[in-house]
Amino acid sequence: MTTLFANEYQPPVDNGLSVLYADDALLVIDKPSGLLSVPGRGEDKQDCLLSRLQREYDDALIVHRLDMETSGVMVLARNKEVHRLLSQLFEKREVTKRYIAVVDGRMQEAAGKIDLPLICDWPNRPKQIVDHIQGKSSVTRYKVLWRDTENNTTRVELEPETGRSHQLRVHMQSMGHPILGDRLYSDSQQQNKSPRLLLHAMSLGFAHPITSEPVRFVSEPPF
Numbered sequence: 001m002t003t004l005f006a007n008e009y010q011p012p013v014d015n016g017l018s019v020l021y022a023d024d025a026l027l028v029i030d031k032p033s034g035l036l037s038v039p040g041r042g043e044d045k046q047d048c049l050l051s052r053l054q055r056e057y058d059d060a061l062i063v064h065r066l067d068m069e070t071s072g073v074m075v076l077a078r079n080k081e082v083h084r085l086l087s088q089l090f091e092k093r094e095v096t097k098r099y100i101a102v103v104d105g106r107m108q109e110a111a112g113k114i115d116l117p118l119i120c121d122w123p124n125r126p127k128q129i130v131d132h133i134q135g136k137s138s139v140t141r142y143k144v145l146w147r148d149t150e151n152n153t154t155r156v157e158l159e160p161e162t163g164r165s166h167q168l169r170v171h172m173q174s175m176g177h178p179i180l181g182d183r184l185y186s187d188s189q190q191q192n193k194s195p196r197l198l199l200h201a202m203s204l205g206f207a208h209p210i211t212s213e214p215v216r217f218v219s220e221p222p223f
Contacts, residue, residue: 061076126166
């Protein structure tokens with residue numbers, strides 16, 4: 001059985017989190033790669049984005065998560081009512097999410113849609129697999145930004161319409177273009193092309209849960 005790299009969690013040095021936005025209702029954070037969103041199992045996995053943030057904002061409540069190795073924009077609520085409203089926006093797919101990734105190989109199509117149902121590969125959790133019988137609907141739109149002929153890679157913008165665990169990583173692998181640095185879904189050569197997973201949550205857009213005004217928060221990828 002695969003585990004969450006139980007002996008390998010080495011979170012980045014705590015130099016303070018990058019707060020992109022804060023008001024009485026919500027917080028928007030730029031999560032660094034290598035940091036868990038919430039505490040994991042075991043004393044060695046208690047250091048996470050939520051625990052670091054609550055030192056300054058003790059009312060912060062987690063609404064959604066990014067994988068440990070994924071960096072980028074996350075929104076948190078500052079009270080239970082806002083938590084409920086934000087959760088509803090995610091459940092109703094009324095949050096626009098865009099990611100940037102660098103994948104192995106040169107993608108041929110300039111843009112397209114990946115519609116492949118996913119389910120947990122239970123004996124090898126936390127891995128996910130495509131399962132056309134029992135899998136849950138999972139849809140990702142992609143757009144090629146540029147192709148790097150010299151390094152045989154492609155920089156791509158990804159927009160998930162659903163929010164399944166590891167969705168972007170499995171969908172890109174299924175296309176034959178795993179994300180560089182992915183320790184779960186790529187081979188050793190592809191992993192060695194980058195010291196980290198080259199997946200970044202670039203932007204979140206939604207209606208502010210209190211004012212209903214449209215807001216969009218952006219973090220440019222660090223790669």
